Amino acid sequence: MAPNRRPRFNPVKLLEVDGERYLVSLWGHTDWSRNLRSVGMATLRHRGQALRMRAEEVPPPERPRVLQAYLAGATRAATLDLLRAGSREPDAAHLRRIAPDHPVFHLTPMEATMIDTSEMNVVHVVFRREFRNLPALVRAVPAGDTARAAVVRRHVDFMFIFLTHHHEAEDAALWPAVSGRVPADLVSLMEGQHRRAHAAIEAVGPVLSRWCGTADPADREELAGLLDQLHAVLIEHLDAEEQRMLPVAAATLTQEQWEHFGRVAKTGPIAPVPLIIGMLRYETDPGHFRVIMADMPAPIRAVLLPLARLAFRRCARRVYGTVTPPRLVEVAEV
Numbered sequence: 001m002a003p004n005r006r007p008r009f010n011p012v013k014l015l016e017v018d019g020e021r022y023l024v025s026l027w028g029h030t031d032w033s034r035n036l037r038s039v040g041m042a043t044l045r046h047r048g049q050a051l052r053m054r055a056e057e058v059p060p061p062e063r064p065r066v067l068q069a070y071l072a073g074a075t076r077a078a079t080l081d082l083l084r085a086g087s088r089e090p091d092a093a094h095l096r097r098i099a100p101d102h103p104v105f106h107l108t109p110m111e112a113t114m115i116d117t118s119e120m121n122v123v124h125v126v127f128r129r130e131f132r133n134l135p136a137l138v139r140a141v142p143a144g145d146t147a148r149a150a151v152v153r154r155h156v157d158f159m160f161i162f163l164t165h166h167h168e169a170e171d172a173a174l175w176p177a178v179s180g181r182v183p184a185d186l187v188s189l190m191e192g193q194h195r196r197a198h199a200a201i202e203a204v205g206p207v208l209s210r211w212c213g214t215a216d217p218a219d220r221e222e223l224a225g226l227l228d229q230l231h232a233v234l235i236e237h238l239d240a241e242e243q244r245m246l247p248v249a250a251a252t253l254t255q256e257q258w259e260h261f262g263r264v265a266k267t268g269p270i271a272p273v274p275l276i277i278g279m280l281r282y283e284t285d286p287g288h289f290r291v292i293m294a295d296m297p298a299p300i301r302a303v304l305l306p307l308a309r310l311a312f313r314r315c316a317r318r319v320y321g322t323v324t325p326p327r328l329v330e331v332a333e334v
């Protein structure tokens, strides 16, 4: 299944040889075999069960053994024709000759090697929530109320820094790690969407400054419109990253590579760590949140978690006037 398109389903025959599982492309270099070669993974569905498998192409010199097993179990004459074998026991030279024209993939279950990328979704929930709320925050500022505009601006600036840092960390440590393991156009899509989000942030800057000086209603509406546009660009990207990139990253990256990205994402110019942790915690299942925080030394966690709660409540009260600002689900229902 290609991660950059809708799933495609192809009926294939699963072959077992000496306890190992293989797929043989009888029709030669087909769309599905090219697709499988580039993606390196597939979901096998059989009798209502789905199993995610890593698919490694078997080099041509090693294929005759598998092709021979395929032929031995063939029940249809068409199979013999497709492998141009003529018999279920063709000679070794014939199998070596046809091997390059018939891709063979060795399948191994992926579940044991899948890494947990759900922390990314937790961060994305914060972006989805806060960037969805920003236009409404701006529109609610009364004309001429520069003091309130300054409060909103501080939050906008903070979210811009947070998002920019997240994207820079992905650009620096995540896309290079998956590069070569996912279709190149998927990495290009991610990078292009980051650039579009950055351009949308840049477009907000001058209008935000102007509005903060006067809290003028015309500037306010222009600013809110730009924030709406930024939100649309961001949601398109978060959807693509979660639906198309993260499943492949989970299946292809090592735990070490993922943790390296995590370290890059957690270091940098974001000073208010307690506030960020408080934001992450707000809409995360408590059990899941404990898992996310598990790699932090217990003494630091003991100090940081109360601070995070306090920082989030302070920020929420200042920005939204309540310690329970609109949640993502509530906002989505508006």
Ligand SMILES: [Fe+2]
Binding pocket: 120, 124, 166, 170, 241
């Ligand atoms: Fe992300």
Ligand SMILES: [Fe+2]
Binding pocket: 167, 170, 190, 194, 237, 241
């Ligand atoms: Fe991203």
